[in-house]
Amino acid sequence: MTMFNERDEQLIDAYLDGELLPEDRLAFECRLEQEPELSRALERSAAVRSAMADLRQPAPGALVEDVMAAVEEEIVERAPRRAALWSLPLEGVAAAAVILLALAAGSHFYRHDRIVPPPLFRAEPEFQTALAAPREGGGDRRAGSFTIARDEMKSGETVGVMDGLLAAADESGALEEELLIASAPVEGGAAGLAQAHTVPALPAGVEADAAPHPRVFARTVPPGAPPSSTVAPAPEAAGGTRNNYDLRSSGETTAQQPGFLALTAENAAATGDETAPIEYTVIVSFVLPKDQVENLRTLARQVGGAFVLSEPEEGGDSDGSLRAGFTYPFARQDQVRRKLAQMNAREIRMMQWEIQTPPRRIYVEVLFE
Amino acid sequence: MEERGASAGLISNVLLETDDPIQEALERARYGDQEAFAQLVRLTQDRIYSTLIRLVNSPDEAEDLAQEVYLRAYRSLKHFRGEARFETWLTRIAINLGRDALRRRRSFFSRIFSLDEGFANAEDSAPAPREVADESLSPERDYDRQELASAVKEGLAALPEEKRTLLVLRDIEGMSYEEIGEVLDLPVGTVKSRLSRARTELRRIIGPQVTGW
Numbered sequence A: 001m002t003m004f005n006e007r008d009e010q011l012i013d014a015y016l017d018g019e020l021l022p023e024d025r026l027a028f029e030c031r032l033e034q035e036p037e038l039s040r041a042l043e044r045s046a047a048v049r050s051a052m053a054d055l056r057q058p059a060p061g062a063l064v065e066d067v068m069a070a071v072e073e074e075i076v077e078r079a080p081r082r083a084a085l086w087s088l089p090l091e092g093v094a095a096a097a098v099i100l101l102a103l104a105a106g107s108h109f110y111r112h113d114r115i116v117p118p119p120l121f122r123a124e125p126e127f128q129t130a131l132a133a134p135r136e137g138g139g140d141r142r143a144g145s146f147t148i149a150r151d152e153m154k155s156g157e158t159v160g161v162m163d164g165l166l167a168a169a170d171e172s173g174a175l176e177e178e179l180l181i182a183s184a185p186v187e188g189g190a191a192g193l194a195q196a197h198t199v200p201a202l203p204a205g206v207e208a209d210a211a212p213h214p215r216v217f218a219r220t221v222p223p224g225a226p227p228s229s230t231v232a233p234a235p236e237a238a239g240g241t242r243n244n245y246d247l248r249s250s251g252e253t254t255a256q257q258p259g260f261l262a263l264t265a266e267n268a269a270a271t272g273d274e275t276a277p278i279e280y281t282v283i284v285s286f287v288l289p290k291d292q293v294e295n296l297r298t299l300a301r302q303v304g305g306a307f308v309l310s311e312p313e314e315g316g317d318s319d320g321s322l323r324a325g326f327t328y329p330f331a332r333q334d335q336v337r338r339k340l341a342q343m344n345a346r347e348i349r350m351m352q353w354e355i356q357t358p359p360r361r362i363y364v365e366v367l368f369e
Numbered sequence B: 001m002e003e004r005g006a007s008a009g010l011i012s013n014v015l016l017e018t019d020d021p022i023q024e025a026l027e028r029a030r031y032g033d034q035e036a037f038a039q040l041v042r043l044t045q046d047r048i049y050s051t052l053i054r055l056v057n058s059p060d061e062a063e064d065l066a067q068e069v070y071l072r073a074y075r076s077l078k079h080f081r082g083e084a085r086f087e088t089w090l091t092r093i094a095i096n097l098g099r100d101a102l103r104r105r106r107s108f109f110s111r112i113f114s115l116d117e118g119f120a121n122a123e124d125s126a127p128a129p130r131e132v133a134d135e136s137l138s139p140e141r142d143y144d145r146q147e148l149a150s151a152v153k154e155g156l157a158a159l160p161e162e163k164r165t166l167l168v169l170r171d172i173e174g175m176s177y178e179e180i181g182e183v184l185d186l187p188v189g190t191v192k193s194r195l196s197r198a199r200t201e202l203r204r205i206i207g208p209q210v211t212g213w
Helices: A006-017 A022-034 A036-053 A063-078 A090-110 A125-132 A174-183 A189-196 A258-271 A290-302 A330-341 B006-015 B021-030 B034-056 B059-079 B086-113 B145-158 B161-172 B177-184 B188-209
Strands: A146-152 A157-162 A216-220 A242-245 A278-288 A306-309 A322-329 A347-351 A363-367
Touching: A006 A022, A006 A036, A006 B188, A022 A036, A036 B145, A036 B161, A036 B188, A063 B034, A063 B059, B021 B034, B021 B059, B021 B086, B034 B059, B034 B086, B034 B161, B059 B086, B086 B161, B086 B177, B145 B161, B145 B188, B161 B177, B161 B188, B177 B188
Parallel strands: A157 A363
Antiparallel strands: A146 A157, A216 A242, A216 A278, A278 A322, A278 A347, A306 A322, A347 A363
């Protein structure tokens, strides 16, 4: 590629923008006839402009509906609070209960995307108790619904959005399945991982950048290290190393991806055993009141995770809350969940990137309102 | 108009002496007409979504942000004084939200990723250059359209946010220099000079990616 000076590049842009004065335009067109390289540069710029214009993308069809649903919700929220349930006459409560039950039943049939799934955390009484505890300013943490929001990225991914912690996985139990898969080290090292989590080719019509971007946060486990189901030492403390392997799905199989190859080499080098287990780590991020930050830091330390706090000037939200988070081994998820339930987090995002067939990423977002 | 309520009819008679569908819907929406607000969303959503998706490079996040843009607009509708065009105002909200999201993402994830060495966040890194083809072998060869489109998309994502925003607004959304100046609160001359630098940088990024460039 021939490099032009800045002035020539500006001239080309101005010419394509129709910004040149008539005499300058004429002079530029004369140069084009005499300077093939300039002409070629103009073609290139025009081609880039054309390719840029093609990047315009229409909004998803459901956006209007989603926006209006959110507007409706906001209108309802801003409406004057109704009388507390306990202040209503008993027959009124009974009638309301009947109506609510009818509505709930109806919604099951009319809104196929809103379901009432089996609670994910029901088996954990401590967690449930924490959730059921009264909150400052009232409100019930358990209230809410579960939505299978959409088939994200048209590639088989499902995004679940929860606004109540007791509402949980989708009907297929995929969330639980995902947690189960990820909660134990994958045996057989990198080879086991490749076998367990092969990423198939993208479906036709799915653009590469619209594909899921799974990342596996893996650490290599040295020979003789205690099983993580009983002890979860910080990887460095256990003599292992932790690395982030970018296992983006771009059509090729897992074993062909550069990140996977790096993981394979790293695992073998660190352990001397190509079949050493590979352990996943989950990332959790929060938006939470500042006074909860220390609690989160402590929790991260307790579970052998790594704490991360966005700097206020960079990540502080307008309401004075902060975004913070940490990574933790899946093996400690029960402990983490119990502790999280005791925090007054406004929002919890659990993000995990997982390679599996079909490609699927579960993104859990919890709002305490 | 007949099917609307009496008050909406009055508004339409008194205030809606305009051929601009956005302005018409805006006036009605300001009086609480929700269908008019939905119409505003329909009329402007492509620009807002398209801007956001190129800014944050994530369909999912762009959709969430677009929803937030309209919610904020809805809340502030009564205070919108019409000093800028409605679409310009919306675009400014979208750019601000998109920048906030990028800042949060960059800050948060860079800290997580920096826990380990050797990880390059795609948001901050240019795509790896391909082998440069020998131009002399095919000097007249047209660029492969798909290849160029892919290189442009990747190159755009690799640009710093400020330059990406300018290119998105001008070369994808086709906004005028003046409107971009309003959205970004910059003088028109500054918009032009920065845009020129952004285009130059984009061409330099994508050059090695395209066969026969």
